[in-house]
Amino acid sequence: MAKKTINNDVLIANIIKGIEEVKGNDIDILDLREIDTAVCDYFIICNGTSNTQVNAIVSSVQKTVSKELKDKPWHVEGTDNAEWVLMDYVNVVVHVFQKHIREYYNIESLWGDAKIISIENKY
DSSP, rough: OOOOOOOHHHHHOOOOOOOOHHHHHEEEEOOTTTTOOOSSEEEEEESSHHHHHHHHHHHHHHHHHHHHHOOOOOEEETTHHHHEEEEEEESSEEEEEEEEHHHHHHHHHHHHEEEEEOOOOOO
16 A cells, blocks of 8 residues: 655644754754755754753654654654654654754754744743
8 A cells, every 4th residue: 555645834834833843953854855865855854952841842743743644654763862862754764852852963064055944832
């Protein structure tokens, strides 16, 4: 049975909703579609203030996407130490960092050619 295709915009909206429900900070969407070497269409990057909040963000995103779209990530890694958790939804990859780890790796500058959309915090 073929897997149904989920619209990227709908998936991204639900991922953002999951992040915001547990007060994830500094949400950026990197549009990688114009970059030939990109491994996916979008990165969503955010950060939490502790490993507990990072894991809460990951859990919230998974629950929201599962409930609304009946989808789950293809792969999740980094939940053991929860400094940087990667959630792979194939076309959309979510990076949830602790703030100091995000600043250290600075993924936004590594993908400097990407269009970046910053999401305002609602709280």
